[in-house]
Amino acid sequence: MDRLIQILKDPLLIAALAILVLLGAGELLSPGFARGDQIVRLLTVAAILGIVAAGQNLVVLGGREGIDLSVGAVISLGAVIAGNVMSGNDAAILPAVAAAAGAGFLVGIVNGLGVTVVRIPPLVMTLGMMGVLQGALVVLSRGVPSGNAAPALMAFVNQPFVLGIPGILFVWAAIAVLMAFVLRRTAFGWSIYAIGSNERAAVLTGLAAGRIRTILYGLSGLFAGVTGVCVIGYTGNSFISVGDQYVLPSVIAVVIGGTSLAGGSGSYTGTILGAIALVLLQSVLTTLQMEFWSRQVIFGATLLVLMLLYGRQARLRV
Amino acid sequence: MATLLDGRLWLITLTALLVLVGVNAALQPNFLEPSVLQSNLTTFLPLVLVAIGQTYVVLAGDIDLSVGAVVALVNVTTVSVIAALGGDSQSVLAGLAAGIGVGIACGLVNGFFVAVLRFQPIVTTFATSIVFAGLALRILPDAGLPVPEAYWRGYAGGLFGVPTVVLVLAAALVTIAVVGRRPFFTRLRAVGGQRTAAFQTGLSVGRLRIAAYVLSAVFAALASLCLTGETASGDPLMGQTLALSSISAVVLGGTALAGGVGGPFGSLLGALVLGMIGNVIFFAGLPFEYQTLVQGLIVLAALAGGVLVARR
Numbered sequence: 001m002d003r004l005i006q007i008l009k010d011p012l013l014i015a016a017l018a019i020l021v022l023l024g025a026g027e028l029l030s031p032g033f034a035r036g037d038q039i040v041r042l043l044t045v046a047a048i049l050g051i052v053a054a055g056q057n058l059v060v061l062g063g064r065e066g067i068d069l070s071v072g073a074v075i076s077l078g079a080v081i082a083g084n085v086m087s088g089n090d091a092a093i094l095p096a097v098a099a100a101a102g103a104g105f106l107v108g109i110v111n112g113l114g115v116t117v118v119r120i121p122p123l124v125m126t127l128g129m130m131g132v133l134q135g136a137l138v139v140l141s142r143g144v145p146s147g148n149a150a151p152a153l154m155a156f157v158n159q160p161f162v163l164g165i166p167g168i169l170f171v172w173a174a175i176a177v178l179m180a181f182v183l184r185r186t187a188f189g190w191s192i193y194a195i196g197s198n199e200r201a202a203v204l205t206g207l208a209a210g211r212i213r214t215i216l217y218g219l220s221g222l223f224a225g226v227t228g229v230c231v232i233g234y235t236g237n238s239f240i241s242v243g244d245q246y247v248l249p250s251v252i253a254v255v256i257g258g259t260s261l262a263g264g265s266g267s268y269t270g271t272i273l274g275a276i277a278l279v280l281l282q283s284v285l286t287t288l289q290m291e292f293w294s295r296q297v298i299f300g301a302t303l304l305v306l307m308l309l310y311g312r313q314a315r316l317r318v
Numbered sequence: 319m320a321t322l323l324d325g326r327l328w329l330i331t332l333t334a335l336l337v338l339v340g341v342n343a344a345l346q347p348n349f350l351e352p353s354v355l356q357s358n359l360t361t362f363l364p365l366v367l368v369a370i371g372q373t374y375v376v377l378a379g380d381i382d383l384s385v386g387a388v389v390a391l392v393n394v395t396t397v398s399v400i401a402a403l404g405g406d407s408q409s410v411l412a413g414l415a416a417g418i419g420v421g422i423a424c425g426l427v428n429g430f431f432v433a434v435l436r437f438q439p440i441v442t443t444f445a446t447s448i449v450f451a452g453l454a455l456r457i458l459p460d461a462g463l464p465v466p467e468a469y470w471r472g473y474a475g476g477l478f479g480v481p482t483v484v485l486v487l488a489a490a491l492v493t494i495a496v497v498g499r500r501p502f503f504t505r506l507r508a509v510g511g512q513r514t515a516a517f518q519t520g521l522s523v524g525r526l527r528i529a530a531y532v533l534s535a536v537f538a539a540l541a542s543l544c545l546t547g548e549t550a551s552g553d554p555l556m557g558q559t560l561a562l563s564s565i566s567a568v569v570l571g572g573t574a575l576a577g578g579v580g581g582p583f584g585s586l587l588g589a590l591v592l593g594m595i596g597n598v599i600f601f602a603g604l605p606f607e608y609q610t611l612v613q614g615l616i617v618l619a620a621l622a623g624g625v626l627v628a629r630r
Contacts, residue, residue, distance in 0.1 A: 125622075142607055261440065297449050
């Protein structure tokens with residue numbers, strides 16, 4: 001019995017069940033909701049959230065209240081940079097990806113140095129960085145939408161690539177495999193869990209916690225920059241606040257996926273399920289053809305119910 | 319120096335504020351005229367109030383990301399109640415009371431989820447903010463619904479020659495002082511500093527955390543009523559940036575996000591500093607497109623500087 005409860009409390013299982021229930025509900029409400037091409041469409045949206053959540057996941061795993069609130073501004077930055085580098089030219093896609101990812105990585109490293117060297121709390125550091133980037137975006141784009149996606153990039157994100165599946169989903173799958181491999185099969189991956197769960201012990205065993213954590217923030221920026229490229233590929237153009245909508249959902253996807261905000265425990269597999277569940281939930285609510293306000297209220301309430309299932313903190317004991 | 323600053327990190331914030339006031343007065347010759355000061359205070363007051371409330375939550379080791387949505391929900395409630403009751407002076411009072419009541423309810427909801435059900439504060443208050451914002455859109459789908467003249471004239475005017483905004487600020491200061499002298503305040507800091515120890519000494523940790531969330535939401539409600547006096551109408555999207563700005567103000571005021579250290583007076587100064595930074599940049603004659611960037615850099619530097627000083 002205890003074992004059964006243990007299994008039922010597994011965040012991965014809860015998220016997977018939530019996905020199935022939502023798919024079933026969607027199909028009931030609007031037949032055809034769970035059709036193959038619809039699911040591919042949903043997964044495309046989930047991929048954009050999932051890629052930025054990969055970086056968020058790393059930062060959260062690294063512990064010491066790790067969180068990256070600057071990802072939204074970095075996504076916008078990545079989208080604006082990529083859009084201007086490409087400006088509709090297929091040949092410039094790879095340089096655009098490199099520029100966006102590189103800019104994101106640099107921003108992340110600055111975040112990481114602020115958190116580890118200056119020891120600014122992550123929430124404050126990344127919040128401050130968000131303000132700086134928003135200003136930088138105004139300077140960069142002079143406040144008007146600028147740059148546009150190359151046709152090949154838009155096709156890669158939106159159109160079937162191989163087996164009817166868009167290219168972005170292959171990218172996401174590759175990131176998933178890479179994340180799982182790095183987290184579970186490399187010394188770097190295990191050192192993330194080590195500094196996240198017990199930093200003192202990790203430092204005493206000789207791990208350079210500061211350097212590892214700085215890299216994690218760098219990677220979060222890198223993933224956010226890449227997400228920016230995906231966003232401009234998805235919508236075709238960019239504006240300077242295009243990434244704002246991803247900030248807190250990226251944290252929620254991580255939490256719903258079973259990664260503890262205290263750090264040191266969780267997996268990217270869970271975050272993937274969390275991202276899919278979030279996108280599905282929004283999609284089901286859209287299908288309900290309710291007014292915007294009631295969709296919002298139900299969305300928030302569902303998040304609270306999900307928290308009830310496993311987001312609770314330890315009870316205080318004497 | 320070290321002993322003087324011990325527990326008085328707001329002195330640094332105060333110094334920064336005075337420097338900013340000096341710079342602003344130099345850049346903007348009429349800055350110290352009463353009418354200009356009053357209009358500046360009118361602009362800064364909502365953030366000041368929200369930041370004061372946020373401080374209590376942060377002191378208890380939690381965080382409240384829902385204050386912006388509370389501002390919106392209180393605003394639409396107040397203007398709707400006033401409109402429904404006909405718009406005379408009694409209906410204005412009823413609207414104000416309804417707004418505060420909604421604030422208290424929001425705080426209780428946040429406190430219940432975080433302190434009783436033990437949900438993670440960041441995610442929880444984000445989720446409740448989605449719900450509150452949704453309800454605000456239900457009550458008033460589009461911006462509009464002007465408030466009666468008595469309301470905004472009263473807010474822009476004053477009582478016995480003292481501007482209303484100054485009275486509100488004074489009332490906030492008195493509240494800070496009164497709350498700060500109660501055992502509640504010490505207990506709250508104990509809860510944020512060492513939660514387990516606080517629990518073991520017999521403090522009702524849950525009730526204290528709920529009280530902090532209620533205080534935060536009530537201050538957000540007051541901020542909303544002030545904003546309503548300024549804009550004189552309803553707006554379901556009001557106050558969206560206030561949650562994150564209030565956290566910056568709290569940190570600038572020397573309160574540790576880890577909880578337990580600091581106080582609302584510092585946050586009040588921090589909010590004024592944030593507002594003054596914007597002012598100074600505006601009057602420094604920078605090209606318009608660089609203003610946000612410079613402001614972001616200064617705020618980030620100030621946040622980093624504050625943390626460095628606090629660590630000492």
